[in-house]
Amino acid sequence: MDSKELILQRSNEAKEIYIPHLSADPVIFGFDQNELKVLLLRMNYRHQWFLPGGYVRKDEDLDDAVVRILKERAGVNAVYLEEFGVFGKKNRSEAYFEDFDETLFHKQRFVTVGYYALYNPSKINLTVDEYSDSCEWINVSQLSEIEMAMDHKEIAEKALQTLREKISIKPIGFNLLPEKFTLPELQKLYEAILGKELNRGNFYRKIKNLGILKKLDEQRKGGAHKAPDLYSFDEEIYNQALENGLISW
Amino acid sequence: MDSKELILQRSNEAKEIYIPHLSADPVIFGFDQNELKVLLLRMNYRHQWFLPGGYVRKDEDLDDAVVRILKERAGVNAVYLEEFGVFGKKNRSEAYFEDFDETLFHKQRFVTVGYYALYNPSKINLTVDEYSDSCEWINVSQLSEIEMAMDHKEIAEKALQTLREKISIKPIGFNLLPEKFTLPELQKLYEAILGKELNRGNFYRKIKNLGILKKLDEQRKGGAHKAPDLYSFDEEIYNQALENGLISW
Numbered sequence: 001m002d003s004k005e006l007i008l009q010r011s012n013e014a015k016e017i018y019i020p021h022l023s024a025d026p027v028i029f030g031f032d033q034n035e036l037k038v039l040l041l042r043m044n045y046r047h048q049w050f051l052p053g054g055y056v057r058k059d060e061d062l063d064d065a066v067v068r069i070l071k072e073r074a075g076v077n078a079v080y081l082e083e084f085g086v087f088g089k090k091n092r093s094e095a096y097f098e099d100f101d102e103t104l105f106h107k108q109r110f111v112t113v114g115y116y117a118l119y120n121p122s123k124i125n126l127t128v129d130e131y132s133d134s135c136e137w138i139n140v141s142q143l144s145e146i147e148m149a150m151d152h153k154e155i156a157e158k159a160l161q162t163l164r165e166k167i168s169i170k171p172i173g174f175n176l177l178p179e180k181f182t183l184p185e186l187q188k189l190y191e192a193i194l195g196k197e198l199n200r201g202n203f204y205r206k207i208k209n210l211g212i213l214k215k216l217d218e219q220r221k222g223g224a225h226k227a228p229d230l231y232s233f234d235e236e237i238y239n240q241a242l243e244n245g246l247i248s249w
Numbered sequence: 250m251d252s253k254e255l256i257l258q259r260s261n262e263a264k265e266i267y268i269p270h271l272s273a274d275p276v277i278f279g280f281d282q283n284e285l286k287v288l289l290l291r292m293n294y295r296h297q298w299f300l301p302g303g304y305v306r307k308d309e310d311l312d313d314a315v316v317r318i319l320k321e322r323a324g325v326n327a328v329y330l331e332e333f334g335v336f337g338k339k340n341r342s343e344a345y346f347e348d349f350d351e352t353l354f355h356k357q358r359f360v361t362v363g364y365y366a367l368y369n370p371s372k373i374n375l376t377v378d379e380y381s382d383s384c385e386w387i388n389v390s391q392l393s394e395i396e397m398a399m400d401h402k403e404i405a406e407k408a409l410q411t412l413r414e415k416i417s418i419k420p421i422g423f424n425l426l427p428e429k430f431t432l433p434e435l436q437k438l439y440e441a442i443l444g445k446e447l448n449r450g451n452f453y454r455k456i457k458n459l460g461i462l463k464k465l466d467e468q469r470k471g472g473a474h475k476a477p478d479l480y481s482f483d484e485e486i487y488n489q490a491l492e493n494g495l496i497s498w
Contacts, residue, residue: 019270022360062337062360083335086362088311111271111311113335168494169418245417 003044004099006130007106014105018055023093023112024066025053025152026081027159028074030121030137031176036192037121037137038156039074040148044133046096048149051156052076052135053112066115074135075127081115084162085155088112092151116159120176140195164194171212171241174233182220182228183207212238252293253348255379256355263354267304272342272361273315274302274401275330276408277323279370279386280425285441286370286386287405288323289397293382295345297398300405301325301384302361315364323384324376330364333411334404337361341400365408369425389444413443420461420490423482431469431477432456461487 001009028039040049054069056062070076088111097107121137128135138146143156166172173189187203207213214234219227250258277288289298303318305311319325337360346356370386377384387395392405415421422438436452456462463483468476 019358019360021268021270056337056360058358059339061339062335065337086311086332086335088305088314088362090308090310109268109307111268111305113337165418165494169414245414 003131007045007097008100008104011103011105014055017057018105019058020105021109021111022056022062023053023110024056024062024069025051025087025112025114025155026066026070026076026078027051027084027114027116027156028070028076028078029116029118029140029159029163030124031118031189031192032121032137034188034192036140036195038140038143038160039076039126040136040138040146041073041129041132042134042136043131043149045131046149047133049138049146049152050132050149051152053152062113066113073129073132076119076124078117081117083113083115085114085158086111087114087151087155089151096150112155114155114159116162118163118172118176167193169245171210171233171238174238180216180218180230180232182230184228186213186231210241212241252380256294256346257349257353260349260352260354263304266306267354268307269354270358270360271305271311272302272359273305273311273318274300274336274361274363274404275315275319275325275327276300276333276363276365276405277319277325277327278365278367278389278408278412279373280367280438280441281370281386283437283441285389285444287389287392287409288325288375289385289387289395290322290378290381291383291385292380292398294380295398296382298387298395298401299381299398300401302401311362315362322378322381325368325373327366330366332362333365334363334407335360336363336400336404338400345399361404363404363408365411367412367421367425416442418494420459420482420487423487429465429467429479429481431479433477435462435480459490461490 030037030039039052041052042049052070052073054073056065060068066081067078070078070081090109093110093112094107097104100107126135140160143153148156167190172193173186176189177185183204186207187198187200190203191198212233213231216230216232218230220230221227279286279288288301290301291298301319301322303322305314309317315330316327319327319330339358342359342361343356346353349356375384389409392402397405416439421442422435425438426434432453435456436447436449439452440447461482462480465479465481467479469479470476
């Protein structure tokens with residue numbers, strides 16, 4: 001079946017199953033080999049890149065919908081996704097399916113809810129759904145170069161901005177680093193998310209002041225240089241900071 | 250016209266004008282006389298308290314909808330409202346209009362988008378719309394006691410939690426205090442938002458460390474005690490902190 005026929009065929013079932021006018025778009029970030037990536041699909045129809053989004057069932061909570069959508073479209077099992085923005089401009093979605101007539105489910109006005117999460121890509125087996133010819137981790141530095149459908153580039157950039165703000169507020173990194181890590185490894189994570197190099201001295205001072213790190217009585221061995229100290233997160237203080245934020249009054 | 254007849258009459262026009270399944274709920278906080286309040290309506294029908302929410306026009310951006318809704322329902326001219334959460338559980342809204350049959354516009358499943366803003370109530374003239382018998386600033390400490398419709402209490406509480414997190418991240422207060430204020434006045438604002446008393450010494454030290462205050466060469470005169478120093482916000486640093494957050498890497 002060609003890609004247009006498939007969409008046409010799915011339209012009628014979609015009207016039965018889904019709420020009109022509402023969609024959900026997960027923005028999944030991955031930190032891998034010191035680079036920050038985002039999970040995108042390329043649709044067979046028109047070959048543009050998309051977030052792995054979808055529609056909300058009539059009998060389904062919105063929070064459950066986004067988890068199901070991400071699983072169906074990319075094979076990703078998400079435990080928790082955080083809502084970061086709602087995209088509700090008129091005409092944001094209507095024009096994309098220009099080859100179809102107005103009765104197509106996909107061609108109506110959709111207000112979409114954006115959710116994000118941050119994962120370690122090496123722990124995820126991606127799958128490709130029936131609408132797509134590719135499902136990949138794309139480096140965020142390439143976002144400006146690729147052609148994305150509708151306002152999906154804007155949605156991905158808002159998610160990235162939210163993630164950047166988030167690391168000034170809440171600790172990030174527990175699931176992205178090995179249990180024991182060096183300060184240079186932690187700095188690489190912050191640099192990948194912030195998209196800029198940080199001054200080493202300033203970073204060490206600020207991160208230590210937060211009190212979420214525990215210096216271990218071990219060093220990382222095997223390098224040519226002086227063996228660097230290993231750290232882990234102080235789980236109790238880390239969890240308190242997740243709950244209350246890094247500044248408490 | 251009684252309150253049921255009015256809703257019935259509005260239902261048919263609503264189907265013409267509005268998108269189904271989507272609503273917006275503004276949570277407007279006011280800081281007045283050292284107390285934090287929230288703006289609520291009481292509907293004629295069933296006499297429960299509501300947020301001043303409403304529906305989204307088919308030809309209207311979502312951001313414009315929430316501003317129009319707030320103006321229509323409470324007379325409040327909002328320049329900017331910040332989205333803080335989406336409430337999308339199935340059955341969150343359907344049961345409220347139990348006296349009506351299923352064809353009523355108001356009785357369908359609505360996913361609602363929550364927005365919040367913080368104002369000085371003395372600068373706002375509230376009005377009461379056709380559905381309501383009251384539009385009032387309710388003290389947030391009373392929220393637990395009053396009966397609110399649907400999940401509106403949960404929405405208001407999530408907004409309050411967001412506001413509390415926000416003051417650990419971004420400066421708050423520019424529009425809520427006189428141009429020149431004392432540290433005890435600023436502390437009252439923080440205490441009203443956080444809902445707890447703060448230790449004076451800790452608060453002074455933390456707020457001064459943020460660098461957003463400018464100590465003036467003036468004192469507040471006229472009290473019985475030693476005249477307290479006056480402060481104003483350092484506008485440049487305040488705006489930087491609004492942009493980048495209070496911790497920058």
